[in-house]
Amino acid sequence: MAEFQYDIVRILQVYLVQGLVFLFFVSLSIIILKRDKKRLNKVFSGFYILVSLGLFFNFIYAPMRSNDLVIIIEILNFITNYCLLLGPIFLVIFQLILLKSEKIITEKKQTIIFVSYSIVLLSMIGFMFGEETGVDILGPNWVPIYNLPIFIYLVVVHSIGSTIPTIFLSTMIYRKLEDIAIRNKWRFFMVGIHSLNIFMYGTYSSYILEVVLPGFRFGWSIVGLILVVTGGYMVFYGVGRQLRKEETKFTIGNLEEIKRIMQTSTKVNLDRMQDVLGMERKNFNKEIFKWAEIFNFTIDGSYFF
Structure with missing residues (x-):
């Protein structure tokens, strides 16, 4: 009975809570690209697409329950984390374009930033599959439990590659904006960024706290749903003017x-x-x-x- 109840919680957490986030982010990416196919829109939508892709891989391995599938489960868990960590780099590039213009942040520079960060994230392999450094996914619960080294790695990489740059760049942009209406909307973007970062740190912390506080992860998933949906929309709303087809690419x-x-x-x-x-x-x-x-x-x- 206990295992059945736990499976129900897992289903609610993965397919209901994360499923709602998946549908919401896919919808936002479609809206962004429908408004225009210009480069700024493609870069911005990249964040929502990669996060959605990471959640999709999570949907695949979540129901797997077999020792014979442990390697596949761990690989899919790695891809999930990789996509979730890689997605925010598009927000960094997006802000760089707004701050410097597309003439300075060329497609070549954009590619270099993206590929460089992608390579850095591949170093996660050195932690993910270690017995005492990575992620343990074993029966009877089959829930990912993060060891301290991989947790520290995720926090440090996300902070250096996403949190610090996005906070710095968004603040720089805010200070240089002279149009009052745009400044007011940009505040929504900044609050949205903070909300998403809190969600990321809280989610990775829940993988460790679940060991000492059973049920914490499910409780956090409810809080996280509010944070990520609110944050995802505020980021989208805060840059609406830059994404409309009829408007110029304000930078x-x-x-x-x-x-x-x-x-x-x-x-x-x-x-x-x-x-x-x-x-x-x-x-x-x-x-x-x-x-x-x-x-x-x-x-x-x-x-x-």
Whole structure:
């Protein structure tokens, strides 16, 4: 009876709680890509897609109950953790693009950042499959129990690769934003980031605390559901303007570039400015009047004074 009750809890935790998160994140990624297929959208959606992929692999190995399948279970658990840890790097790249612009954070640089972090995460193999350093998944419960070395590894890597960069970059962006409406929305993004980080740290902590506090993991999964859904949506809501097809790709880099141009020139041709910023004509025409108001300059014909 005890094992049956535990299986019910496991089913609720994995397929109900995590299943809701999976559906929610898949839905957000679809919405983001439907709005536009531009690079900024693809990068941003990468976070939701990788987290969803990690949860999907978790769905596969969760019901497995056999000593003959231990290796497969451990491999799938590794892939799950790998995807969940790798996903946030897209938020780092996304913020770098907003801060510096796509002209500076090129696709090549984006690829280098992603591949470098992917390789760093592969070092997790050295911990995951060790008898006293990795994850123990054995009967009769077949629930992943994390040893202290792998727990420390996960916390350190996530902190260095995601938490610290996202907090730093989001703060830098917030300080440079001059549009009040955008600043207010960006606060939602920042709160969402904190919520997601708390969820990650709490989830990995639950894998250790479950040993001394049976049932803690299930309780945390309920709290975690609230944190991850709320955080995931707030991150999405906070950058809605940048993701709409009809809107320009607003970046701090745009404003910094305009400041640099106007500091070195008293009269700038609008066509030349458009080329420098690498913007489409329609979006450029929409934004140029906003920038004129921000920088207190005048538009006269084809020139910016």
